[in-house]
Amino acid sequence: xxxxxxxxxxxxxxxxxxxxxxLVKHIIEATERANAASRVFNAVIDEGPSGLPHPDGTQRIxxxxxxxxxxxxxxxxxxxxxxxxxxxxxxPEDLKQGNGS
Numbered sequence: 001x002x003x004x005x006x007x008x009x010x011x012x013x014x015x016x017x018x019x020x021x022x023l024v025k026h027i028i029e030a031t032e033r034a035n036a037a038s039r040v041f042n043a044v045i046d047e048g049p050s051g052l053p054h055p056d057g058t059q060r061i062x063x064x065x066x067x068x069x070x071x072x073x074x075x076x077x078x079x080x081x082x083x084x085x086x087x088x089x090x091x092p093e094d095l096k097q098g099n100g101s
Contacts, residue, residue, distance in 0.1 A: 013097075014095070014097060019085060019091060019095055020082070020085065020086070022095060023078070023081055023082040023085055023092075023095075024082065026078040026081065026082075027075070027078040027079060027082060029078075030071070030074045030075040030077075030078040031075055031078075033071045033074065033075070034068070034071040034072050034074070034075045036071075037064070037067045037068040037070075037071040037072075038068055038071075040064050040067065040068075041061075041064040041065060041067070041068045044057075044060050044061055044064040045061065045064075047060075
C-alpha cells in the first residue's frame with residue numbers, strides 16, 4: 001500500500017501525488033469489489049442448471065444483481081473522481097484538507 005494513502009485520507013500537507021495515489025487506490029478497491037460481486041452473481045446464476053431456480057433462487061439473483069450494480073456504480077464513481085482531479089484539478093470534498101482548500 002502507499003504510505004500516505006493508508007486510510008483513504010490525505011496527509012496533513014497532501015500533494016497532488018498523494019491525492020492521485022488515494023484516488024487510484026479507491027479505483028483498485030472498487031474494481032476488486034465489483035469483480036467479487038460479479039463472481040457471486042455468476043455463481044448464483046450457475047446454480048440453476050435446469051434453468052428453474054429453487055424457491056429462494058429468484059431473490060438470490062435479485063440480491064446478487066443489486067450488489068453487482070452497486071459495486072459497479074462505486075467503481076464508476078471512483079473513476080470519475082480521478083478523472084475530474086487529473087483533468088480539471090477538482091479535489092473531492094472528502095479529500096480536501098481542513099474546511100476550505
